[in-house]
Amino acid sequence: MSRAWRGAALAAVLAILVVALTPYLWIFLTSFKSRLDALADTPVWLFTPTLEHYPTVFLDKGYLPLVWNSVLVASSTTLLSLVIGVPAAYVFARHDFAAKEDLFFFFLTTRMAPPISVVVPMFLLFSALGITDRPLAVILAHSTFNLSLVVWMMRGFFADIPREIDEAAMMDGHSRAGMFLKVLVPLSAPGLAATAVLCFILSWNEFLYAFVLVAFEGRTLTVGIPGLVTPHGTLWGQVAAVAVVATLPIIVFTFLVQRHLVRGLTFGAVKG
Amino acid sequence: MGVRFEAVSKVFPDGTVALDRLDLTFETGEFVVLLGPSGSGKTTACRILAGLEEASGGRITVDGRDITGLPPRERGMSMVFQNYALYAHKSVYDNIAYPLRVRKTPKGEIDRMVRAMAALLQIDELLARRPAQLSGGQAQRVAVARALVWQPDICLMDEPLSNLDALLRLHTRTELKRLHGELGKTFVFVTHDQEEAMTLGTRIAVLNEGKLIQFDTPKRVYHQPRTRFVAEFIGRPAMNTLEGEIAGNRFRAGGLELPVAGRAEGPVVFGIRPEHLVIRESPTAHSIAFELDVAELVEPDTLLFVRKDGVALVARGKLDPDRLSKGAAVHLEFPEDQRHFFDAETGERQGEHQGKHTS
Numbered sequence: 166m167s168r169a170w171r172g173a174a175l176a177a178v179l180a181i182l183v184v185a186l187t188p189y190l191w192i193f194l195t196s197f198k199s200r201l202d203a204l205a206d207t208p209v210w211l212f213t214p215t216l217e218h219y220p221t222v223f224l225d226k227g228y229l230p231l232v233w234n235s236v237l238v239a240s241s242t243t244l245l246s247l248v249i250g251v252p253a254a255y256v257f258a259r260h261d262f263a264a265k266e267d268l269f270f271f272f273l274t275t276r277m278a279p280p281i282s283v284v285v286p287m288f289l290l291f292s293a294l295g296i297t298d299r300p301l302a303v304i305l306a307h308s309t310f311n312l313s314l315v316v317w318m319m320r321g322f323f324a325d326i327p328r329e330i331d332e333a334a335m336m337d338g339h340s341r342a343g344m345f346l347k348v349l350v351p352l353s354a355p356g357l358a359a360t361a362v363l364c365f366i367l368s369w370n371e372f373l374y375a376f377v378l379v380a381f382e383g384r385t386l387t388v389g390i391p392g393l394v395t396p397h398g399t400l401w402g403q404v405a406a407v408a409v410v411a412t413l414p415i416i417v418f419t420f421l422v423q424r425h426l427v428r429g430l431t432f433g434a435v436k437g
Numbered sequence: 438m439g440v441r442f443e444a445v446s447k448v449f450p451d452g453t454v455a456l457d458r459l460d461l462t463f464e465t466g467e468f469v470v471l472l473g474p475s476g477s478g479k480t481t482a483c484r485i486l487a488g489l490e491e492a493s494g495g496r497i498t499v500d501g502r503d504i505t506g507l508p509p510r511e512r513g514m515s516m517v518f519q520n521y522a523l524y525a526h527k528s529v530y531d532n533i534a535y536p537l538r539v540r541k542t543p544k545g546e547i548d549r550m551v552r553a554m555a556a557l558l559q560i561d562e563l564l565a566r567r568p569a570q571l572s573g574g575q576a577q578r579v580a581v582a583r584a585l586v587w588q589p590d591i592c593l594m595d596e597p598l599s600n601l602d603a604l605l606r607l608h609t610r611t612e613l614k615r616l617h618g619e620l621g622k623t624f625v626f627v628t629h630d631q632e633e634a635m636t637l638g639t640r641i642a643v644l645n646e647g648k649l650i651q652f653d654t655p656k657r658v659y660h661q662p663r664t665r666f667v668a669e670f671i672g673r674p675a676m677n678t679l680e681g682e683i684a685g686n687r688f689r690a691g692g693l694e695l696p697v698a699g700r701a702e703g704p705v706v707f708g709i710r711p712e713h714l715v716i717r718e719s720p721t722a723h724s725i726a727f728e729l730d731v732a733e734l735v736e737p738d739t740l741l742f743v744r745k746d747g748v749a750l751v752a753r754g755k756l757d758p759d760r761l762s763k764g765a766a767v768h769l770e771f772p773e774d775q776r777h778f779f780d781a782e783t784g785e786r787q788g789e790h791q792g793k794h795t796s
Contacts, residue, residue, distance in 0.1 A: 261450075329522035332489050335509040336516040337583070340540035347539075352526055 196405035203401040218402040235385040237302050242307035243364040250315030258323035270311040284377045300383045306374040311364040322356030359425035362418045386411045441682050444496035447481050451582040455481040457647035468617050468624045470638035478647040483627045488512050503555040515584035517594040521576045523568040536587045574605045591623040631671050642651050665784035668748040677750045678708045692746020704781035713775035716754040717768040724768035732758035743767050
């Protein structure tokens, strides 16, 4: 019986893996295919690989700065959301105040509206402030959703740390701020890392806000991809090359903090 | 000099009165035990002294200095927590060294002090470990070491032994007493365990419902409890208390009648400890006959639960329970110098008659 279950589970996992990985494998292979192979009626598995797409798109077409933009936007929004959200999450975990749970829920509701309904007013607002087409606009936009993520995830991590640790730190000679920065933050480092990576990934992958708010200089990688859909046809090889580069940091980060990420998403976020 | 609570109150936001104008003064160097049932305010008093909780009223002075509004770090006190509260991401060594580091003690000094304290608590072998690799008793020692390493004037302990198993609790208790003797610091120890309080304290502050009921040496708390509450709270099994009446120099409760001389007439609560009842196998001039209900062996003693016309008592003595059967006659004497009388309404202890009392 258990053997049969094991087999079934294995088959299910395998099926999920095939479904999840096939498109990625496809993109990966396409990035090394010549235009002819990429457009072949019957997809070819064996072909003569070409390395032309990578230099073409990143050097000749000037997509390299977009990588930098994506890094800048994703790191900045992560940092900004953590700096604001982590102390807020700590207060939610430790202190009682009027309408606390309502406020906490409010953070979540900011994620309930469809982004498209928010992005137009946001564009008008940022235009008035004169910051459209700058990474700053995207950083602020991404922070709106990352902030709620930080507060929700980190509250659970802080709640896991016994209150007596705070008190012990203060008895050991820390001020309230010192206790938080020198003891609580290091203690919640695993949760902090998971949250940071998740923020980074969400911002890195985000398309809609970035697409509406920046057009030229401040473009991120995701926004750059549609630029390869030309009137003369879609440059599949180059699209694939950009996609591969765009997914690399995500894969690396996810592997690094996989364990904490799962815990943070299931345990930390649910326990409030 | 010493530590002084002056009318310290604490009302929590939900309206709970944890401390009700507490007055308490003790000297430096004492081992003060705050004893009381849950909700008595003992932990709150300790936390207010530490600065972890803000008093709603009153003030606290240490050696004449008002510390009421000071943050914990400026009070010169340390604390041992019930759940140890060790820093999970630091080694035992770093846990103990931490208060010294925060207080910017010179490096060489830190190492010397940590090792000395670890040796004193016999945890020198554990310095490289992480808190997760320690047993409960070891973790407790590390917590004590961390609290004492920087030589604070006052060390607060909030039920530090409650998470240890029984045997270890006894052992650690002895260690703490030894430590107090060696270091000469002021210890303030919170517990609900009267036995811990009796063995550890130089003085015991018995609290109930946010009020100080009695503050005395263990001996006096035991022999001269100020109220019926203290009398019943201290000592196991609890003191026998009987609500009755004195009339014509006799105390009557149910079917029990005792000659008492020189006491005011009227309703009263009579008390006597199980271990002070004298058990006789045959009647004597002063004994009263009871009927045995249950006999429990608590080596080396025996507890006898006896009855007489609606009055139930517990007596503690050295009788072999195998020789007694349910319903057997047990003769008890009530030594005059071991009797306690409490006001029927307030529960306050009534004055000793004829000044005849031991201790």
